[in-house]
Amino acid sequence: MTRPRKALRLVLIYATLTVLVVIYGFPLFWALSTSLKTLPEMMASAPTLIPRNLTFAHYYDVILRSNFFVFLKNSLYVGAAATVITLILSIGAGYSMSRLRFRGKQAFGLGIMAVYLFPGILLVVPLFKVMASAGLYDNLWSVILTHVMLALPFGSWTLRSFFDTVPVSLEEAARIDGASRLRTLWQIYLPLMRPGLATVAIFAFVASWNDFLFPVILLSSPANQTIPVGIAGWTSAYSINWGQVSAVSVLTVVPVVVLFAFVGRYFVAGMSAGAVKG
Amino acid sequence: MRRISRWLERDSFLATILAGPSVIWMALIVAYPVLLVFWFSVQDQATFTSTGFVGLKNYLFVLKRADFWMSAVRTVAWTAMNIVLIVPIGVLVALLLNSDFPGKRLFRAWMLLPWMFPIVVTVLLWQWILNPVAGALNYLLHALNVIDSPLSFFQDGTSAMLVVVFVNAWRWTPFMAVVALAVLQTIPPEYYEAARIDGANGYQVSRHITLPLIWPALGNTVFILLIWLFNMFPPLWLMTKGGPVDSTTTLSLLIYKRGFEQFRMGEASAISVLLLVLFVVPMALIYFKRMRSMTKE
Numbered sequence: 001m002t003r004p005r006k007a008l009r010l011v012l013i014y015a016t017l018t019v020l021v022v023i024y025g026f027p028l029f030w031a032l033s034t035s036l037k038t039l040p041e042m043m044a045s046a047p048t049l050i051p052r053n054l055t056f057a058h059y060y061d062v063i064l065r066s067n068f069f070v071f072l073k074n075s076l077y078v079g080a081a082a083t084v085i086t087l088i089l090s091i092g093a094g095y096s097m098s099r100l101r102f103r104g105k106q107a108f109g110l111g112i113m114a115v116y117l118f119p120g121i122l123l124v125v126p127l128f129k130v131m132a133s134a135g136l137y138d139n140l141w142s143v144i145l146t147h148v149m150l151a152l153p154f155g156s157w158t159l160r161s162f163f164d165t166v167p168v169s170l171e172e173a174a175r176i177d178g179a180s181r182l183r184t185l186w187q188i189y190l191p192l193m194r195p196g197l198a199t200v201a202i203f204a205f206v207a208s209w210n211d212f213l214f215p216v217i218l219l220s221s222p223a224n225q226t227i228p229v230g231i232a233g234w235t236s237a238y239s240i241n242w243g244q245v246s247a248v249s250v251l252t253v254v255p256v257v258v259l260f261a262f263v264g265r266y267f268v269a270g271m272s273a274g275a276v277k278g
Numbered sequence: 279m280r281r282i283s284r285w286l287e288r289d290s291f292l293a294t295i296l297a298g299p300s301v302i303w304m305a306l307i308v309a310y311p312v313l314l315v316f317w318f319s320v321q322d323q324a325t326f327t328s329t330g331f332v333g334l335k336n337y338l339f340v341l342k343r344a345d346f347w348m349s350a351v352r353t354v355a356w357t358a359m360n361i362v363l364i365v366p367i368g369v370l371v372a373l374l375l376n377s378d379f380p381g382k383r384l385f386r387a388w389m390l391l392p393w394m395f396p397i398v399v400t401v402l403l404w405q406w407i408l409n410p411v412a413g414a415l416n417y418l419l420h421a422l423n424v425i426d427s428p429l430s431f432f433q434d435g436t437s438a439m440l441v442v443v444f445v446n447a448w449r450w451t452p453f454m455a456v457v458a459l460a461v462l463q464t465i466p467p468e469y470y471e472a473a474r475i476d477g478a479n480g481y482q483v484s485r486h487i488t489l490p491l492i493w494p495a496l497g498n499t500v501f502i503l504l505i506w507l508f509n510m511f512p513p514l515w516l517m518t519k520g521g522p523v524d525s526t527t528t529l530s531l532l533i534y535k536r537g538f539e540q541f542r543m544g545e546a547s548a549i550s551v552l553l554l555v556l557f558v559v560p561m562a563l564i565y566f567k568r569m570r571s572m573t574k575e
Contacts, residue, residue, distance in 0.1 A: 009377075010379055013374060013377065013379050014379070016374055017374070017385065020371065023448070024392050024448075024452075026407075026414075027400075027403035027404060027407060028403065030403070030406065030407060030414055031402075031403050031406065034406065042412065043411070043412045044412070045412075045417075046417070047412065047414060047417055088299070089299055089300045089303060090300075091296075092295075092296035092297055092298075092299060092300060093296070093297050093300045095296055096292070096293045096296045096297035097297075100289045100290075100292055100293045100296070100297075101289050102289055102290045102293035102294075102297075103290070105293075108297055108300075108301070110566055111301075111304060112300065112304070113565075114562065114565075114566075115304060115308050116502060116505065116506075117505060117558050117561065117562050117565065118308055118312060118554075118558065119505065119506060119509035119510075119530075120509075120511065121509050121511045121530040121533055121534065121550075122312075122315065122509065122533075122550045122553060122554060122558070123308070123311045123312070123315070124533070124534070124537065124538075125315060125318060125533070125537045125543055125546050125547050125550060126310075126311035126312070126314035126315045126318065126547070127307070127311050128537075128538075129314065129318070129543075130310065130311055130314065145303075145306075145307055146307060148303060148307070149307060149308065152300065152303070156300070180283060180286055180287065181286060181287055181292060182286060182292075206394050209396065210394070210395070210396040210397060210398075212396075212397060212398055212511075212512040212515075212516070213511055213512060217538060227396065227398075228396050228397070228398040229398075231398055231399075231402070232398050232516060235402065235405075242406050242409070242412075245402050245406065246402075246406065249399045249402050249403060252395075252396060252399050253395055253396075253399055256391070256394050256395060257391065260388070260390075260391050260394065264387055264388065264390065264391070265387050267390070268386070268387065268389075268390055268456060271390075271456060271457075271460070272456065272457070272459070272460030272463075273460075
């Protein structure tokens with residue numbers, strides 16, 4: 001390419017990227033800005049981009065005067081438990097699909113993927129009744145058990161493709177040395193598949209952390225709310241305090257951003273590997 | 279003891295203990311509830327615990343009413359509008375990020391972030407921007423002399439629907455872009471070089487090389503996205519509660535309203551079954567056909 005054309009191409013690329021950055025960056029920036037403004041400044045007819053009088057009052061209210069930490073604790077508990085269960089089930093399912101020969105193998109693989117065909121809304125009525133009759137209504141475990149649904153299909157198929165990439169000769173060598181198959185799975189396969197395991201874990205945790213539908217239906221008492229349901233409840237009050245809402249939005253997003261800064265690259269790579277395969 | 283360890287070396291036994299738990303979980307949390315929803319749909323809806331068989335009464339009741347058909351139409355419209363925004367824009371963003379420019383790594387790394395925000399937060403961020411009293415968008419439109427008086431985006435049915443579609447597309451386009459970019463990167467660079475030597479321009483390369491190559495791999499993702507969109511509940515519920523006057527009530531919101539606002543579980547179950555039979559089953563058949571070719575080794 002000639003020089004001017006190359007320059008023009010770069011200008012076009014950066015112009016498009018700027019538009020994207022504004023569309024995607026502004027909402028978050030605006031929430032951050034709002035969360036630090038005083039009420040009059042927030043509702044002023046000529047809004048300011050950067051707060052003139054910084055205030056941390058909204059954060060103070062959210063952190064010390066609300067149930068935010070109760071919601072946070074519940075969300076962390078549900079997310080962690082759902083992630084662990086999803087990982088255990090996906091490792092077993094992925095290994096079976098990749099390395100074992102058994103009757104009904106194809107049906108098993110199709111069946112797991114078919115879970116995605118029954119999105120939450122179709123299952124809420126019966127699940128509500130099942131959990132109620134099992135005595136799990138308004139118990140965090142009802143949500144944990146259903147949240148496995150959000151990531152098990154993705155997890156099993158992603159790990160299956162990661163198991164596929166480990167050379168069979170490694171397993172054979174370990175078995176000649178006398179290791180059992182379960183031990184090879186634990187000591188040979190899993191350490192080699194850390195990126196895959198991390199991808200599945202993040203996917204499962206974020207899916208659970210973000211879910212709104214199951215907690216709203218299966219939990220009722222304020223002490224059992226997760227973050228999404230808890231903060232959605234604040235906004236249905238007759239007057240919304242946008243300062244507090246912005247502060248809680250920022251507080252909810254910060255862990256995701258921090259997590260993403262550390263592991264985002266691996267996560268995107270892992271998801272991409274799954275997408276290319278499937 | 280030795281017997282157990284010998285058993286543990288067998289494929290079928292290992293599969294039982296490794297894949298078995300997933301089967302049990304699927305049976306309890308997915309298969310059993312799906313069967314139950316059929317059962318509830320022929321039960322008396324007025325009672326909560328003690329139910330009586332009422333045959334197809336719930337179905338007739340649902341099918342007779344216009345709100346079911348209106349919701350079905352809205353569901354199709356909602357899905358179509360979302361797909362039309364998410365897929366092309368996602369692919370275009372992926373094409374952009376697949377090209378070579380300083381800073382591309384940074385963009386590729388952070389692209390997925392908006393998709394990972396809780397939907398509740400995404401909705402709140404936009405509701406604040408779109409707020410009719412002190413919202414940033416109204417201020418901007420007013421300052422640019424586009425409007426005289428502030429707009430209430432959620433007061434009119436059509437604009438409410440369009441706004442929710444926009445916010446949902448905002449959330450899902452990055453996901454589409456990440457998948458499309460991953461697929462794009464599997465195309466061998468030789469293809470592009472060959473095309474360039476033959477004198478193809480950028481548009482021709484995209485149209486005749488890139489798109490035909492990425493489409494088959496994108497098909498699966500678009501397919502799953504289609505199913506998710508068709509049954510999507512949170513963005514619509516959180517932004518509009520299905521209003522104003524039902525104008526954003528899709529079938530999933532109808533199920534929720536019947537079941538958990540009016541406690542007419544029988545009717546809600548009947549709608550779920552209709553959704554299952556009319557949409558999910560046909561999609562499942564296509565899906566299994568696609569998947570079967572993949573699971574064969």
